[in-house]
Amino acid sequence: MDSDAASSTPLTVEVLPTKKDIEHARSQLISSLPEKGIGLEQIEKHMRNDLVPGFNKPNKSPNFYGFVTGGTTPASLLGDHIAVENDQNVQVFLPKETIAIEVEDRALNMVCDLLNLSSDDWPHRTFTTGATASNIVGLACGREFVLKASVAEHGLREAMRIAGVEQFQVLTTVPHSTLRKAASIVGLGRACVRDVGLAEAPHRFDTEALRSALSSSKVASIVAISCAEVNTGLFATNGEEMKQIRQLCDQYGAWLHVDAAFGLLARVLPHTEEYAALVEGVEGLELADSITGDAHKLLNVPYDCGIFLSRHLALGTNVFQNTNAAYLSVAAGAEELQRIVPSPLNIGLENSRRFRALPVYATLAAYGREGYRDMMQRQIGLARAIASFIASSPFYELLPDDHSIDRTYIIVLFRAKDDEANATLVQRVNDTRRVYLSGTQWNGRPAARFAIATWQVQIERDLAVIKEILQEVVQRQ
Numbered sequence: 001m002d003s004d005a006a007s008s009t010p011l012t013v014e015v016l017p018t019k020k021d022i023e024h025a026r027s028q029l030i031s032s033l034p035e036k037g038i039g040l041e042q043i044e045k046h047m048r049n050d051l052v053p054g055f056n057k058p059n060k061s062p063n064f065y066g067f068v069t070g071g072t073t074p075a076s077l078l079g080d081h082i083a084v085e086n087d088q089n090v091q092v093f094l095p096k097e098t099i100a101i102e103v104e105d106r107a108l109n110m111v112c113d114l115l116n117l118s119s120d121d122w123p124h125r126t127f128t129t130g131a132t133a134s135n136i137v138g139l140a141c142g143r144e145f146v147l148k149a150s151v152a153e154h155g156l157r158e159a160m161r162i163a164g165v166e167q168f169q170v171l172t173t174v175p176h177s178t179l180r181k182a183a184s185i186v187g188l189g190r191a192c193v194r195d196v197g198l199a200e201a202p203h204r205f206d207t208e209a210l211r212s213a214l215s216s217s218k219v220a221s222i223v224a225i226s227c228a229e230v231n232t233g234l235f236a237t238n239g240e241e242m243k244q245i246r247q248l249c250d251q252y253g254a255w256l257h258v259d260a261a262f263g264l265l266a267r268v269l270p271h272t273e274e275y276a277a278l279v280e281g282v283e284g285l286e287l288a289d290s291i292t293g294d295a296h297k298l299l300n301v302p303y304d305c306g307i308f309l310s311r312h313l314a315l316g317t318n319v320f321q322n323t324n325a326a327y328l329s330v331a332a333g334a335e336e337l338q339r340i341v342p343s344p345l346n347i348g349l350e351n352s353r354r355f356r357a358l359p360v361y362a363t364l365a366a367y368g369r370e371g372y373r374d375m376m377q378r379q380i381g382l383a384r385a386i387a388s389f390i391a392s393s394p395f396y397e398l399l400p401d402d403h404s405i406d407r408t409y410i411i412v413l414f415r416a417k418d419d420e421a422n423a424t425l426v427q428r429v430n431d432t433r434r435v436y437l438s439g440t441q442w443n444g445r446p447a448a449r450f451a452i453a454t455w456q457v458q459i460e461r462d463l464a465v466i467k468e469i470l471q472e473v474v475q476r477q
């Protein structure tokens with residue numbers, strides 16, 4: 001995945017469309033269903049000439065640092081085109097009719113391999129629409145596990161009555177917003193998500209508070225680890241703490257879920273001094289019951305693609321089974337293969353699903369472990385170079401206050417020292433249309449955030465643009 005060799009992806013210097021492009025696109029939108037269609041040729045012209053200029057450019061510019069968006073590697077893009085051209089619906093294991101599900105199985109094996117997880121330990125593995133969906137699946141499995149009666153069978157209220165449980169809690173630190181969303185969807189409720197972080201380091205667990213919450217009687221618990229927190233990129237645990245939390249979960253019958261949407265890829269880093277703080281942050285991932293990952297973030301495949309891994313296939317199948325539809329049962333021929341691949345419709349949310357495995361298969365096979373390791377090193381290298389620049393700047397301040405460069409992953413949180421300049425900082429950077437940042441809040445004040453997530457990173461080239469823009473916006477205010 002040599003970003004120099006990216007000639008197939010012409011780079012632009014602009015990350016955002018102009019106001020005029022957006023207004024033009026808006027004015028040209030087809031306003032209602034035509035009685036007689038405009039035809040293929042016209043619709044292509046319309047999409048390419050009117051709509052595309054009105055899109056933002058996370059994949060066309062290397063300087064899109066909003067959210068954690070990623071890009072699409074050339075191999076994943078090709079995989080996506082081929083998936084769509086062939087309109088594969090990957091839902092039932094039909095080994096005599098299509099190889100698609102075995103491709104998905106191989107892609108998931110390669111994902112496990114990339115993360116140094118043994119695929120035998122993670123038999124419930126599937127591609128989802130994203131980390132939100134994976135968190136929903138994770139909490140649904142956790143909910144099933146922690147009661148001594150089946151929610152899948154009896155429903156939440158009856159299962160709680162049988163189990164003698166009065167309350168649920170999801171214990172976590174600085175969770176991603178989608179954890180609360182997932183808790184809402186699976187019927188636990190947003191209010192059951194409880195933060196048990198340390199006052200002085202909110203992303204880390206207060207182990208005593210965790211133990212005390214877990215020991216409450218008549219309460220069923222899921223522990224959710226924020227494996228790289230979205231504002232700071234900091235990891236909630238190290239290997240020792242993961243061991244300790246695993247023990248607590250075993251002792252109190254809790255489910256251990258890890259939201260590693262973008263933290264996951266720290267597992268490919270070399271175990272050297274330079275990356276020690278990050279490697280430590282993903283140590284003990286193998287102790288979880290379930291893991292959320294995003295492929296459309298750091299794996300750099302097209303939207304949408306998330307990863308879900310769990311150790312508990314029978315439990316997952318109990319929650320998600322769709323076996324009443326006789327016409328969807330496993331077709332003949334499965335027995336001829338060495339191994340039966342679970343039908344995705346019995347282990348995940350959807351029935352029909354797109355072939356989102358093919359881009360993952362393509363990109364992992366094309367670039368291998370080395371390609372991804374190199375990409376991560378370039379991303380972290382750029383993030384650390386930006387963090388150093390900000391830390392030494394008279395105008396800007398690196399956040400959190402005690403942040404050190406060797407803990408910088410792919411996120412750089414900062415603000416302008418001057419409050420007035422800080423209030424409009426993100427807007428002024430984005431108005432240049434050459435660099436795009438996300439705004440956030442830190443300690444009740446506005447803050448800005450770089451998320452370095454594209455495979456196209458070239459440290460020197462990109463740093464030069466960033467320095468220029470950051471200098472320009474403070475001088476121009």
Ligand SMILES: *Cc1c(COP(=O)(O)O)cnc(C)c1O
Pocket residue numbers: 068129130131132133176178228229230259260261262294306
């Ligand atoms: C992005 C993110 C999510 C949500 O992921 P989607 O793919 O947008 O659904 C959840 N958790 C974390 C930590 C994230 O970074």
